[in-house]
Amino acid sequence: MMSFIKELKRQRNISDKELMFVFSFVFLFFLYPLSMTAQNKTQGTKIKNEVKGYIVDAQTGEPLVFANAVIKNTLIGAATNKRGFFVILDAPAGKNILVVSYIGYRTKEIEIEIKDGKDEELKIKLESQDIQSKEINVVADHYKFWKTADEVSQITISPITLSKLPNLGEKDIFRSLQLLPGISSLNDGSSGLYVRGGTPDQNLILLDGITVYHVDHFFGFFSAFNSDAIKDVQLYKGGFDARFGGRVSSVVDLTGKTGDMEKFRLSLGANLLSVNGVVEIPLFEKGSVLISARRSYADIINSGFYDQIYGFLTGGETTQSNVTQRGPGRFGEQENMVTPSFYFYDLNVKASYKLADKDFLSFSIYNGKDYLDQSQNSQQVTLRNNSTSATRTNKDLTDWGNLGGSLKWTRQWSDLWFSDLTMSYSNYLSKNETGSQFDQNVQNTGAAAVGSSTNSVQNNEVKDMTIKFDNEFLLSKDHNTSFGLWFSDLSTNYIFTVNDTLSILNRSQKGFQFAGYLQDKWKISELLEFKFGLRQTYFSPTKKIYLEPRTSFQYKLSDLIKIKGAWGIYNQYINQITHENVLEGSRDFWLISSDELKPISSTHYILGAEFETSDYLFSIEGYYKKLDNLLEYSQRIVRSQGNRLISSSNYESNFYQGEGFSEGLEFLIQKKFGNFNGWICYTLGKVEYTFPDFDDGNPFPAKQDKTNEVKVIGSYETSDWNFSASWVYSTGLPYTAPESQYFITLLNGETQSYIHVSDKNIYRFPDYHRLDVSASYKFRNRSFDGELGLSVFNLYNRNNIWYKKYDLTVSPIEVTNVSMLGIIPTIFFKVNF
Structure with missing residues (x-):
């Protein structure tokens, strides 16, 4: 390890101060989440009323990125990540309607029952607006081309x-x-x-x-x-x-x-x-x-x-x-x-x-x-x-x-x-x-040919x-x-x-x-x-x-x-x-x-x-x-x-x-x-x-x-x-x-x-x-x-x-x-x- 550090300093001409800066990043960003996890375990933190699942394309099974899942008539919801996964924490207990939407797809409403200790993972399939749907739980189309997100700009x-x-x-x-x-x-x-x-x-x-x-x-x-x-x-x-x-x-x-x-x-x-x-x-x-x-x-x-x-x-x-x-x-x-x-x-x-x-x-x-x-x-x-x-x-x-x-x-x-x-x-x-x-x-003079050339090259x-x-x-x-x-x-x-x-x-x-x-x-x-x-x-x-x-x-x-x-x-x-x-x-x-x-x-x-x-x-x-x-x-x-x-x-x-x-x-x-x-x-x-x-x-x-x-x-x-x-x-x-x-x-x-x-x-x-x-x-x-x-x-x-x-x-x-x-x-x- 020490030989690697010395070689890195030699090749990149990095000072000791700059090297300490680099390793401080590693220390900060890796220990921070681990300490938070340990703190939650120590305090016995328990997630209640959790709603989670995947939102995918109904035709291909592809995950839908940044799709929205929201509890109807509330401001409680979440967006999917790059894998199409979402999780909603501390949702209201009892029977609720989950509204799922994504740009270019038909919005869907799903009846769910939320209760403490229930750990069910949903798989929600959305249909493209180009596909004719006969499902009764598909609601009106919104945002056919684009939509503004909660984040600014x-x-x-x-x-x-x-x-x-x-x-x-x-x-x-x-x-x-x-x-x-x-x-x-x-x-x-x-x-x-x-x-x-x-x-x-x-x-x-x-x-x-x-x-x-x-x-x-x-x-x-x-x-x-x-x-x-x-x-x-x-x-x-x-x-x-x-x-x-x-x-x-x-x-x-x-x-x-x-x-x-x-x-x-x-x-x-x-x-x-x-x-x-x-x-x-x-x-x-x-x-x-x-x-x-x-x-x-x-x-x-x-x-x-x-x-x-x-x-x-x-x-x-x-x-x-x-x-x-x-x-x-x-x-x-x-x-x-x-x-x-x-x-x-x-x-x-x-x-x-x-x-x-x-x-x-x-x-x-x-x-x-x-x-x-x-x-x-x-x-x-x-x-x-x-x-x-x-x-x-x-x-x-x-x-x-x-x-x-x-x-x-x-x-x-x-x-x-x-x-x-x-x-x-x-x-x-x-x-x-x-x-x-x-x-x-x-022609017909025996004189040598005369030539000239120009060129430019950009790479x-x-x-x-x-x-x-x-x-x-x-x-x-x-x-x-x-x-x-x-x-x-x-x-x-x-x-x-x-x-x-x-x-x-x-x-x-x-x-x-x-x-x-x-x-x-x-x-x-x-x-x-x-x-x-x-x-x-x-x-x-x-x-x-x-x-x-x-x-x-x-x-x-x-x-x-x-x-x-x-x-x-x-x-x-x-x-x-x-x-x-x-x-x-x-x-x-x-x-x-x-x-x-x-x-x-x-x-x-x-x-x-x-x-x-x-x-x-x-x-x-x-x-x-x-x-x-x-x-x-x-x-x-x-x-x-x-x-x-x-x-x-x-x-x-x-x-x-x-x-x-x-x-x-x-x-x-x-x-x-x-x-x-x-x-x-x-x-x-x-x-x-x-x-x-x-x-x-x-x-x-x-x-x-x-x-x-x-x-x-x-x-x-x-x-x-x-x-x-x-x-x-x-x-x-x-x-x-x-x-x-x-x-x-x-x-x-x-x-x-x-x-x-x-x-x-x-x-x-x-x-x-x-x-x-x-x-x-x-x-x-x-x-x-x-x-x-x-x-x-x-x-x-x-x-x-x-x-x-x-x-x-x-x-x-x-x-x-x-x-x-x-x-x-x-x-x-x-x-x-």
């Missing part, structure tokens, strides 16, 4: 109902999240989540404990998660508790489906861009294996839908041109053939097995990849006068993706103590290579090995304690080179985080509930300890009205650096924080209120986020008289740090009951940054700043048909523009042009709005069922502005508006066996 989403919302070709979890209050996108081509003014890299994205660093396909058009493989989505828009760390904006916690433990199942689907399939295989009545795969087929079979999206992303460039001879010395022949090749795929595999009554083991794999080849095959040019030919070959290759896996052991020590031990690995890799080769040959890789040990301990009906340990070993590598010799940036980093957390959810009375938490993180690159206290509360003014609030400090130790797109450096990249590039820090302040009836929910929530140590990277390249590229020798000087804030108010009206349901939400927000080296240190609107945003979503459903529509409106995004151009004649007679650029982001694009609609039909017979649907994006073909192009070769400067996507109809098909 937390939302539970059901992936099984997402196909009912309008979509852009794919049933997309992240694009559906963008329809919720406080969550935005930048443009039609982005599935990234801008949560309350934060950026996508500031969100912690977890899939079965795997940290996912790149969450989209096709340059952001679609999210990288196949919704058919996801069982549950928990979204924390801010103020999240001490269990989560490492990000400063929000948390998206996804739980993958475990698969049917009793019956083999097969599901197949297709749309105008991809095909997908899901296979569920039982394992000896104690487990299951689920395999989900999705792949685009644009590289095999082209479609108009793919052409529209590709044209949008590339600015609508032509793919082929032919120019004939027009006179002496002119080009006699020019051929320019560009045949882009693109595909993406993702694969989810999850194996689950019940080792014993109290032990459950699961293993998950996620692999997602994109590949795009926009290289030009060749270009042949012939000059008739001197018989000179030239051949040009352009290379443009990009591929990126995530590979990850996790192994989780879940242990139920008792009805009151649950543990999860998770080991996960995540690897993100992005590669981009561009270049051109030009060869010129003068970014992130490796994350994480071990987490999470515990939940029910001390009593009024105290629910969570505690855990978390270790993450990180490494990043970013290389940007030009012409194989000029290194613009080459940065490799390693570091680890060791964290522990402890929190208690204390129900002070039937009306007031507090949660107190503390997270401490030791970050090796800075050799500092970061304290993150967090607290939240909920106060029930009545059965219908409650007030919520939260406050907390958050730090982020790995950042996606914004690249200013100079010299083809168009891709953001991940780097670990350091003493020079400090971790991003944020403080959240949240306060809101809800008024909820059986049919409607009205809510208002205000938030303020203070942001420190924001990062941007700007590489300046100049040309010498010899036309050679010159870069700053100290790349650290190209990083800039600043601060900012995000504030706003969210209003929501949700109709959650009946055949027709939906919601209307409005967000008033502001996001402002200040960088001392930008605009003389004056504050400016962030690129994601939207003053006003309105979303109206409606859905009407019959037994076989579903019709839905969504309308989105927002204030135009800010942008920076060149305002004038002037020329100066140098002493050597050369003329140099200069562009005067406006202050950063002082202009705004016109307001954005669009209407999407969809219709779907469910069909069934004895051996299979399925769904056929049509979705129309941007129904009234609104011409929204994406960005502006400037032609600086003319005076005055010529400006062209580049539009976002117009009207796009898509169809989808799915069949289940």
Whole structure:
């Protein structure tokens, strides 16, 4: 043991003080629950009137995560954990009605008898809303799409109902999240989540404990998660508790489906861009294996839908041109053939097995990849006068993706103590290579061919090995304690080179985080509930300890009205650096924080209120986020008289740090009951940054700043048909523009042009709005069922502005508006066996 400690200190350069900090975590978080258990035994504590059990899918037997079980006409209840298990302590004795509900499932009422000493474990099966039920104890449908949780700024989403919302070709979890209050996108081509003014890299994205660093396909058009493989989505828009760390904006916690433990199942689907399939295989009545795969087929079979999206992303460039001879010395022949090749795929595999009554083991794999080849095959040019030919070959290759896996052991020590031990690995890799080769040959002269070439390469890789040990301990009906340990070993590598010799940036980093957390959810009375938490993180690159206290509360003014609030400090130790797109450096990249590039820090302040009836929910929530140590990277390249590229020798000087804030108010009206349901939400927000080296240190609107945003979503459903529509409106995004151009004649007679650029982001694009609609039909017979649907994006073909192009070769400067996507109809098909 001592030799291990010495080796750890030597390799990681850890001081005795830092080592004592690490072991104090172990002492605190392992002895605390054991001491509480011993104390309860010593005092002879006995749990009375206990109601416990599992809530599962009636068709597949899958556990339902965060389902609710409540004693009717009381405030006494509990939510299920990751295994679908719940326990209610000190329930009222006698005959009662247990109301069980879950998003996308039919609420169920069960008669139970509660008495002291009765230790019966219930198994409650809920039916999906898509299944016709004949049970008399199934009550009215509620919350078909999503619901707010008791925790502040937390939302539970059901992936099984997402196909009912309008979509852009794919049933997309992240694009559906963008329809919720406080969550935005930048443009039609982005599935990234801008949560309350934060950026996508500031969100912690977890899939079965795997940290996912790149969450989209096709340059952001679609999210990288196949919704058919996801069982549950928990979204924390801010103020999240001490269990989560490492990000400063929000948390998206996804739980993958475990698969049917009793019956083999097969599901197949297709749309105008991809095909997908899901296979569920039982394992000896104690487990299951689920395999989900999705792949685009644009590289095999082209479609108009793919052409529209590709044209949008590339600015609508032509793919082929032919120019004939027009006179002496002119080009006699020019051929320019560009045949882009693109595909993406993702694969989810999850194996689950019940080792014993109290032990459950699961293993998950996620692999997602994109590949795009926009290289030009060749270009042949012939000059008739001197018989000179030239051949040009352009290379443009990009591929990126995530590979990850996790192994989780879940242990139920008792009805009151649950543990999860998770080991996960995540690897993100992005590669981009561009270049051109030009060869010129003068025929019949014997002269050697003349050639030239240029190229640039950008590679970014992130490796994350994480071990987490999470515990939940029910001390009593009024105290629910969570505690855990978390270790993450990180490494990043970013290389940007030009012409194989000029290194613009080459940065490799390693570091680890060791964290522990402890929190208690204390129900002070039937009306007031507090949660107190503390997270401490030791970050090796800075050799500092970061304290993150967090607290939240909920106060029930009545059965219908409650007030919520939260406050907390958050730090982020790995950042996606914004690249200013100079010299083809168009891709953001991940780097670990350091003493020079400090971790991003944020403080959240949240306060809101809800008024909820059986049919409607009205809510208002205000938030303020203070942001420190924001990062941007700007590489300046100049040309010498010899036309050679010159870069700053100290790349650290190209990083800039600043601060900012995000504030706003969210209003929501949700109709959650009946055949027709939906919601209307409005967000008033502001996001402002200040960088001392930008605009003389004056504050400016962030690129994601939207003053006003309105979303109206409606859905009407019959037994076989579903019709839905969504309308989105927002204030135009800010942008920076060149305002004038002037020329100066140098002493050597050369003329140099200069562009005067406006202050950063002082202009705004016109307001954005669009209407999407969809219709779907469910069909069934004895051996299979399925769904056929049509979705129309941007129904009234609104011409929204994406960005502006400037032609600086003319005076005055010529400006062209580049539009976002117009009207796009898509169809989808799915069949289940």
